[in-house]
Amino acid sequence: MEAALLRVCGPLKRARLQPSWGLCAAAGGKVFRGPTLTLARRLNVQQAVDHWGQTFERSGIPEPILSSQYIIAHVLGAKTMESLGSRRLREMLTESQVRRIWELCDKRLSRMPVQYVIEEWDFRDITLRMRPPVFIPRPETEELVGLVLSAQLPAQGAGVTVLEVGCGSGAISLSLLQALPQLQVIAVDRSRDAVGLTRENAHRLGLQDRLEILHMDVFLDAEGLLRGWSPVDFLVSNPPYLFSEDLADLEPEVLEFEDTAALDGGADGLQVIQSILTLAPRLLKDGGEVYLEVEPRHPPMIQRYVEEDAAAGLRYLQTHSDVAVRQRFCVLRKGGAEQ
Numbered sequence: 001m002e003a004a005l006l007r008v009c010g011p012l013k014r015a016r017l018q019p020s021w022g023l024c025a026a027a028g029g030k031v032f033r034g035p036t037l038t039l040a041r042r043l044n045v046q047q048a049v050d051h052w053g054q055t056f057e058r059s060g061i062p063e064p065i066l067s068s069q070y071i072i073a074h075v076l077g078a079k080t081m082e083s084l085g086s087r088r089l090r091e092m093l094t095e096s097q098v099r100r101i102w103e104l105c106d107k108r109l110s111r112m113p114v115q116y117v118i119e120e121w122d123f124r125d126i127t128l129r130m131r132p133p134v135f136i137p138r139p140e141t142e143e144l145v146g147l148v149l150s151a152q153l154p155a156q157g158a159g160v161t162v163l164e165v166g167c168g169s170g171a172i173s174l175s176l177l178q179a180l181p182q183l184q185v186i187a188v189d190r191s192r193d194a195v196g197l198t199r200e201n202a203h204r205l206g207l208q209d210r211l212e213i214l215h216m217d218v219f220l221d222a223e224g225l226l227r228g229w230s231p232v233d234f235l236v237s238n239p240p241y242l243f244s245e246d247l248a249d250l251e252p253e254v255l256e257f258e259d260t261a262a263l264d265g266g267a268d269g270l271q272v273i274q275s276i277l278t279l280a281p282r283l284l285k286d287g288g289e290v291y292l293e294v295e296p297r298h299p300p301m302i303q304r305y306v307e308e309d310a311a312a313g314l315r316y317l318q319t320h321s322d323v324a325v326r327q328r329f330c331v332l333r334k335g336g337a338e339q
Protein backbone atom coordinates (compact mmCIF):
# COMPACT_ATOMS: atom_id res chain seq x y z
CA MET A 1 0.00 0.00 0.00
CA GLU A 2 1.02 3.57 -0.41
CA ALA A 3 3.22 5.51 1.97
CA ALA A 4 1.91 8.51 3.85
CA LEU A 5 1.73 11.59 1.67
CA LEU A 6 2.65 15.00 3.00
CA ARG A 7 2.57 18.17 1.00
CA VAL A 8 2.81 21.65 2.47
CA CYS A 9 0.32 24.07 0.98
CA GLY A 10 1.66 27.33 2.42
CA PRO A 11 1.92 28.70 5.91
CA LEU A 12 -1.74 29.58 6.43
CA LYS A 13 -3.19 26.39 5.03
CA ARG A 14 -2.84 23.01 6.64
CA ALA A 15 -0.32 20.62 5.14
CA ARG A 16 -1.86 17.56 3.59
CA LEU A 17 -1.79 15.23 6.55
CA GLN A 18 -2.62 11.87 5.11
CA PRO A 19 -4.90 9.78 7.32
CA SER A 20 -2.72 7.13 5.76
CA TRP A 21 -3.45 4.02 3.76
CA GLY A 22 0.06 2.95 4.80
CA LEU A 23 1.23 -0.21 6.46
CA CYS A 24 1.17 -0.39 10.24
CA ALA A 25 3.93 1.64 11.86
CA ALA A 26 6.08 -0.20 14.41
CA ALA A 27 4.67 1.32 17.58
CA GLY A 28 6.13 -1.43 19.72
CA GLY A 29 3.00 -1.32 21.84
CA LYS A 30 4.49 1.20 24.25
CA VAL A 31 2.74 4.50 24.80
CA PHE A 32 4.91 7.30 26.17
CA ARG A 33 3.09 9.94 28.14
CA GLY A 34 3.85 13.62 27.77
CA PRO A 35 5.06 15.84 30.59
CA THR A 36 2.82 15.91 33.63
CA LEU A 37 0.27 18.69 33.86
CA THR A 38 2.21 20.26 36.75
CA LEU A 39 5.36 20.55 34.64
CA ALA A 40 3.32 21.67 31.63
CA ARG A 41 2.07 24.73 33.51
CA ARG A 42 5.51 26.20 32.91
CA LEU A 43 5.62 25.52 29.16
CA ASN A 44 5.40 28.00 26.34
CA VAL A 45 3.75 27.11 23.03
CA GLN A 46 6.93 25.94 21.27
CA GLN A 47 7.97 23.79 24.24
CA ALA A 48 4.56 22.10 24.30
CA VAL A 49 4.81 21.41 20.55
CA ASP A 50 8.28 19.88 21.04
CA HIS A 51 7.20 17.79 24.03
CA TRP A 52 4.21 16.31 22.24
CA GLY A 53 6.12 15.82 18.99
CA GLN A 54 8.73 13.79 20.88
CA THR A 55 6.11 11.90 22.88
CA PHE A 56 4.23 10.94 19.72
CA GLU A 57 7.46 9.92 18.03
CA ARG A 58 8.52 7.66 20.92
CA SER A 59 5.04 6.08 20.91
CA GLY A 60 5.22 5.29 17.18
CA ILE A 61 2.47 7.74 16.24
CA PRO A 62 2.70 8.52 12.50
CA GLU A 63 3.52 12.11 11.53
CA PRO A 64 4.37 13.03 15.14
CA ILE A 65 5.49 16.63 14.65
CA LEU A 66 2.58 17.60 12.41
CA SER A 67 0.17 15.89 14.81
CA SER A 68 1.49 17.96 17.71
CA GLN A 69 1.49 21.18 15.68
CA TYR A 70 -2.05 20.80 14.37
CA ILE A 71 -3.55 19.94 17.73
CA ILE A 72 -1.82 22.78 19.55
CA ALA A 73 -2.54 25.31 16.77
CA HIS A 74 -6.19 24.24 16.93
CA VAL A 75 -6.37 24.79 20.70
CA LEU A 76 -4.88 28.27 20.15
CA GLY A 77 -7.53 29.07 17.53
CA ALA A 78 -5.30 28.75 14.45
CA LYS A 79 -4.92 26.25 11.62
CA THR A 80 -1.10 26.09 11.55
CA MET A 81 1.80 27.00 13.81
CA GLU A 82 3.20 29.23 11.05
CA SER A 83 0.08 31.37 11.10
CA LEU A 84 0.57 32.02 14.84
CA GLY A 85 3.81 33.95 14.32
CA SER A 86 7.11 33.52 16.19
CA ARG A 87 6.23 35.83 19.11
CA ARG A 88 3.17 33.76 19.98
CA LEU A 89 5.33 30.61 20.07
CA ARG A 90 7.23 32.03 23.06
CA GLU A 91 4.07 32.87 25.04
CA MET A 92 3.27 30.79 28.10
CA LEU A 93 0.23 28.54 27.86
CA THR A 94 -2.70 29.19 30.19
CA GLU A 95 -3.96 26.45 32.46
CA SER A 96 -7.08 25.84 30.38
CA GLN A 97 -5.03 25.66 27.16
CA VAL A 98 -2.73 23.09 28.78
CA ARG A 99 -5.70 20.99 29.90
CA ARG A 100 -7.25 21.06 26.44
CA ILE A 101 -3.93 20.24 24.70
CA TRP A 102 -3.36 17.29 27.05
CA GLU A 103 -6.91 16.03 26.53
CA LEU A 104 -6.62 16.16 22.71
CA CYS A 105 -3.06 14.80 22.56
CA ASP A 106 -4.17 11.85 24.68
CA LYS A 107 -6.75 11.08 21.98
CA ARG A 108 -3.98 11.14 19.36
CA LEU A 109 -1.96 8.73 21.53
CA SER A 110 -4.88 6.30 21.17
CA ARG A 111 -4.19 6.52 17.38
CA MET A 112 -7.27 8.65 16.68
CA PRO A 113 -6.57 10.56 13.42
CA VAL A 114 -5.80 14.27 13.91
CA GLN A 115 -8.83 15.13 11.77
CA TYR A 116 -11.14 13.46 14.30
CA VAL A 117 -9.20 14.86 17.27
CA ILE A 118 -9.66 18.48 16.14
CA GLU A 119 -13.08 17.68 14.57
CA GLU A 120 -12.44 19.53 11.32
CA TRP A 121 -10.31 19.42 8.18
CA ASP A 122 -9.73 21.44 5.01
CA PHE A 123 -10.67 20.12 1.61
CA ARG A 124 -9.83 22.40 -1.32
CA ASP A 125 -11.39 25.76 -0.35
CA ILE A 126 -13.73 24.54 2.36
CA THR A 127 -13.42 23.46 5.98
CA LEU A 128 -15.46 20.42 6.90
CA ARG A 129 -16.56 19.05 10.26
CA MET A 130 -15.10 15.58 10.85
CA ARG A 131 -16.58 12.92 13.08
CA PRO A 132 -15.86 9.19 13.39
CA PRO A 133 -16.67 6.86 11.71
CA VAL A 134 -17.32 9.02 8.62
CA PHE A 135 -14.49 8.67 6.08
CA ILE A 136 -11.83 11.41 6.23
CA PRO A 137 -11.33 12.94 2.75
CA ARG A 138 -7.91 12.11 1.24
CA PRO A 139 -5.76 14.63 -0.64
CA GLU A 140 -6.09 12.81 -3.98
CA THR A 141 -9.85 13.32 -3.91
CA GLU A 142 -9.15 17.04 -4.26
CA GLU A 143 -7.66 16.08 -7.61
CA LEU A 144 -10.84 14.18 -8.56
CA VAL A 145 -12.84 17.37 -7.92
CA GLY A 146 -10.32 19.32 -10.04
CA LEU A 147 -10.87 16.86 -12.91
CA VAL A 148 -14.65 17.30 -12.77
CA LEU A 149 -14.21 21.09 -12.74
CA SER A 150 -11.96 20.86 -15.80
CA ALA A 151 -14.80 19.23 -17.80
CA GLN A 152 -16.66 21.37 -20.30
CA LEU A 153 -19.35 22.88 -18.11
CA PRO A 154 -21.71 25.83 -18.66
CA ALA A 155 -20.63 28.96 -16.76
CA GLN A 156 -21.24 28.55 -13.01
CA GLY A 157 -22.64 25.07 -13.63
CA ALA A 158 -26.01 26.48 -14.74
CA GLY A 159 -28.49 23.72 -15.60
CA VAL A 160 -26.06 20.95 -14.61
CA THR A 161 -26.88 18.20 -12.10
CA VAL A 162 -24.25 15.99 -10.46
CA LEU A 163 -25.01 12.77 -8.60
CA GLU A 164 -22.40 11.71 -6.04
CA VAL A 165 -22.45 8.11 -4.84
CA GLY A 166 -20.98 7.76 -1.33
CA CYS A 167 -20.75 11.36 -0.12
CA GLY A 168 -19.14 10.68 3.31
CA SER A 169 -18.58 14.09 4.94
CA GLY A 170 -19.76 15.85 1.76
CA ALA A 171 -16.25 16.81 0.59
CA ILE A 172 -16.77 16.26 -3.15
CA SER A 173 -20.37 17.51 -3.42
CA LEU A 174 -19.79 20.59 -1.29
CA SER A 175 -16.58 21.66 -2.99
CA LEU A 176 -18.28 21.32 -6.40
CA LEU A 177 -21.21 23.41 -5.15
CA GLN A 178 -18.79 25.97 -3.72
CA ALA A 179 -16.91 26.25 -7.03
CA LEU A 180 -20.00 26.39 -9.27
CA PRO A 181 -22.69 28.68 -7.82
CA GLN A 182 -25.52 27.41 -10.05
CA LEU A 183 -24.77 23.68 -9.89
CA GLN A 184 -27.31 21.24 -8.41
CA VAL A 185 -26.04 18.14 -6.59
CA ILE A 186 -27.66 14.94 -5.34
CA ALA A 187 -25.50 13.24 -2.70
CA VAL A 188 -26.19 9.63 -1.72
CA ASP A 189 -24.74 7.51 1.08
CA ARG A 190 -25.74 4.25 2.73
CA SER A 191 -24.41 5.42 6.11
CA ARG A 192 -26.68 7.45 8.36
CA ASP A 193 -23.64 9.06 10.01
CA ALA A 194 -22.34 10.19 6.61
CA VAL A 195 -25.69 11.62 5.54
CA GLY A 196 -25.96 13.51 8.85
CA LEU A 197 -22.44 14.94 8.56
CA THR A 198 -22.93 15.99 4.93
CA ARG A 199 -26.12 17.79 5.97
CA GLU A 200 -24.33 19.53 8.86
CA ASN A 201 -21.44 20.59 6.61
CA ALA A 202 -23.83 21.84 3.92
CA HIS A 203 -25.61 24.07 6.45
CA ARG A 204 -22.34 25.38 7.92
CA LEU A 205 -21.22 26.37 4.42
CA GLY A 206 -24.62 27.76 3.36
CA LEU A 207 -24.81 25.33 0.43
CA GLN A 208 -27.88 23.33 1.48
CA ASP A 209 -30.33 24.88 -1.01
CA ARG A 210 -28.68 23.32 -4.07
CA LEU A 211 -28.00 19.94 -2.44
CA GLU A 212 -30.35 16.96 -2.12
CA ILE A 213 -29.01 14.45 0.43
CA LEU A 214 -30.35 10.90 0.25
CA HIS A 215 -29.86 8.08 2.74
CA MET A 216 -29.74 5.31 0.19
CA ASP A 217 -27.78 2.19 -0.72
CA VAL A 218 -27.04 2.04 -4.45
CA PHE A 219 -27.23 -1.76 -4.37
CA LEU A 220 -30.55 -1.98 -2.58
CA ASP A 221 -32.34 1.19 -3.71
CA ALA A 222 -31.21 1.42 -7.34
CA GLU A 223 -34.74 1.56 -8.74
CA GLY A 224 -35.74 4.33 -6.31
CA LEU A 225 -32.67 6.31 -7.31
CA LEU A 226 -33.47 5.90 -11.01
CA ARG A 227 -37.17 6.71 -10.56
CA GLY A 228 -36.68 9.78 -8.42
CA TRP A 229 -33.42 11.33 -9.49
CA SER A 230 -32.41 10.53 -13.06
CA PRO A 231 -31.28 11.70 -15.54
CA VAL A 232 -28.19 13.59 -14.38
CA ASP A 233 -25.24 15.13 -16.26
CA PHE A 234 -22.40 13.74 -14.13
CA LEU A 235 -21.95 10.79 -11.84
CA VAL A 236 -19.02 11.25 -9.44
CA SER A 237 -17.75 8.83 -6.85
CA ASN A 238 -14.86 8.00 -4.58
CA PRO A 239 -16.33 4.60 -3.69
CA PRO A 240 -14.98 1.96 -1.30
CA TYR A 241 -12.28 0.47 -3.55
CA LEU A 242 -9.70 -1.33 -1.40
CA PHE A 243 -9.21 -5.05 -2.02
CA SER A 244 -10.60 -6.82 1.07
CA GLU A 245 -7.31 -8.68 1.65
CA ASP A 246 -5.45 -5.35 1.99
CA LEU A 247 -7.61 -4.07 4.83
CA ALA A 248 -5.71 -5.93 7.54
CA ASP A 249 -2.53 -4.03 6.64
CA LEU A 250 -4.01 -0.60 7.26
CA GLU A 251 -2.88 1.67 10.08
CA PRO A 252 -4.88 1.59 13.34
CA GLU A 253 -5.98 5.18 12.57
CA VAL A 254 -7.97 3.81 9.63
CA LEU A 255 -8.98 0.38 10.92
CA GLU A 256 -10.12 1.43 14.37
CA PHE A 257 -11.78 4.75 13.61
CA GLU A 258 -13.12 4.85 10.04
CA ASP A 259 -16.17 2.93 8.80
CA THR A 260 -14.92 -0.27 7.12
CA ALA A 261 -17.84 -0.10 4.69
CA ALA A 262 -16.33 3.14 3.35
CA LEU A 263 -13.09 1.30 2.49
CA ASP A 264 -13.83 -2.31 1.59
CA GLY A 265 -14.58 -2.78 -2.11
CA GLY A 266 -14.78 -6.59 -1.92
CA ALA A 267 -12.34 -9.23 -3.18
CA ASP A 268 -11.18 -7.18 -6.20
CA GLY A 269 -12.20 -3.76 -4.89
CA LEU A 270 -14.81 -3.45 -7.64
CA GLN A 271 -18.03 -4.30 -5.81
CA VAL A 272 -19.49 -0.78 -5.55
CA ILE A 273 -17.72 0.40 -8.73
CA GLN A 274 -19.48 -2.29 -10.78
CA SER A 275 -22.90 -1.34 -9.45
CA ILE A 276 -22.17 2.32 -10.30
CA LEU A 277 -21.13 1.30 -13.84
CA THR A 278 -24.23 -0.85 -14.27
CA LEU A 279 -26.51 1.96 -13.14
CA ALA A 280 -24.70 4.75 -14.97
CA PRO A 281 -26.26 4.30 -18.45
CA ARG A 282 -29.73 4.55 -16.91
CA LEU A 283 -28.84 7.41 -14.55
CA LEU A 284 -27.03 9.63 -17.05
CA LYS A 285 -28.26 11.86 -19.83
CA ASP A 286 -26.88 11.06 -23.27
CA GLY A 287 -23.28 12.37 -23.33
CA GLY A 288 -23.20 12.39 -19.51
CA GLU A 289 -19.96 11.38 -17.79
CA VAL A 290 -18.75 9.24 -14.89
CA TYR A 291 -15.73 10.34 -12.79
CA LEU A 292 -14.33 7.70 -10.46
CA GLU A 293 -11.47 7.59 -7.99
CA VAL A 294 -10.02 4.07 -7.91
CA GLU A 295 -7.07 1.92 -6.86
CA PRO A 296 -4.08 1.94 -9.28
CA ARG A 297 -4.86 -1.67 -10.35
CA HIS A 298 -8.41 -0.76 -11.36
CA PRO A 299 -8.27 1.30 -14.58
CA PRO A 300 -7.45 -1.66 -16.91
CA MET A 301 -9.98 -3.85 -15.06
CA ILE A 302 -12.69 -1.20 -15.48
CA GLN A 303 -11.80 -0.68 -19.13
CA ARG A 304 -12.10 -4.44 -19.76
CA TYR A 305 -15.39 -4.59 -17.85
CA VAL A 306 -16.87 -1.80 -19.97
CA GLU A 307 -15.51 -3.20 -23.24
CA GLU A 308 -16.96 -6.62 -22.48
CA ASP A 309 -20.29 -4.80 -22.53
CA ALA A 310 -21.02 -5.43 -18.89
CA ALA A 311 -22.01 -1.78 -18.63
CA ALA A 312 -23.70 -1.43 -22.02
CA GLY A 313 -23.93 2.15 -23.23
CA LEU A 314 -20.77 3.36 -21.47
CA ARG A 315 -17.52 4.18 -23.20
CA TYR A 316 -14.18 4.30 -21.37
CA LEU A 317 -12.61 7.71 -22.11
CA GLN A 318 -9.45 8.29 -20.06
CA THR A 319 -7.32 7.35 -17.11
CA HIS A 320 -5.75 10.19 -15.11
CA SER A 321 -2.85 9.94 -12.69
CA ASP A 322 -2.56 11.65 -9.32
CA VAL A 323 0.39 13.86 -8.32
CA ALA A 324 2.29 10.76 -7.24
CA VAL A 325 1.87 9.44 -10.84
CA ARG A 326 -0.41 6.57 -9.82
CA GLN A 327 -3.31 5.80 -12.14
CA ARG A 328 -6.18 6.81 -9.91
CA PHE A 329 -9.03 8.35 -11.88
CA CYS A 330 -11.27 6.94 -14.62
CA VAL A 331 -13.55 8.95 -16.90
CA LEU A 332 -16.35 7.26 -18.87
CA ARG A 333 -19.10 8.63 -21.08
CA LYS A 334 -22.59 7.52 -22.01
CA GLY A 335 -23.08 7.34 -25.77
CA GLY A 336 -20.80 6.36 -28.63
CA ALA A 337 -20.06 9.66 -30.34
CA GLU A 338 -16.72 11.44 -29.76
CA GLN A 339 -17.15 14.96 -28.35
Ligand SMILES: C[S@@+](CC[C@H](N)C(=O)[O-])C[C@H]1O[C@@H](n2cnc3c(N)ncnc32)[C@H](O)[C@@H]1O
Pocket residue numbers: 135136137138141165166167168169170171172188189190191194216217218219238239240241259261262263272
Ligand atom coordinates in the same frame (compact mmCIF):
# COMPACT_ATOMS: atom_id res chain seq x y z
C1 LIG B 1 -14.31 6.19 0.35
S1 LIG B 1 -15.72 6.89 1.12
C2 LIG B 1 -15.81 8.45 0.25
C3 LIG B 1 -16.47 9.56 1.03
C4 LIG B 1 -16.37 10.94 0.38
N1 LIG B 1 -16.95 10.96 -0.95
C5 LIG B 1 -14.91 11.39 0.29
O1 LIG B 1 -14.31 11.29 -0.78
O2 LIG B 1 -14.37 11.80 1.32
C6 LIG B 1 -17.02 5.92 0.39
C7 LIG B 1 -18.43 6.27 0.87
O3 LIG B 1 -19.34 5.44 0.14
C8 LIG B 1 -20.38 5.02 0.99
N2 LIG B 1 -20.95 3.78 0.44
C9 LIG B 1 -20.39 2.55 0.44
N3 LIG B 1 -21.20 1.65 -0.16
C10 LIG B 1 -22.29 2.34 -0.57
C11 LIG B 1 -23.50 1.98 -1.24
N4 LIG B 1 -23.73 0.71 -1.62
N5 LIG B 1 -24.43 2.94 -1.48
C12 LIG B 1 -24.20 4.23 -1.09
N6 LIG B 1 -23.08 4.63 -0.45
C13 LIG B 1 -22.14 3.70 -0.20
C14 LIG B 1 -19.71 4.85 2.35
O4 LIG B 1 -20.65 4.92 3.40
C15 LIG B 1 -18.70 6.01 2.33
O5 LIG B 1 -19.24 7.16 2.95
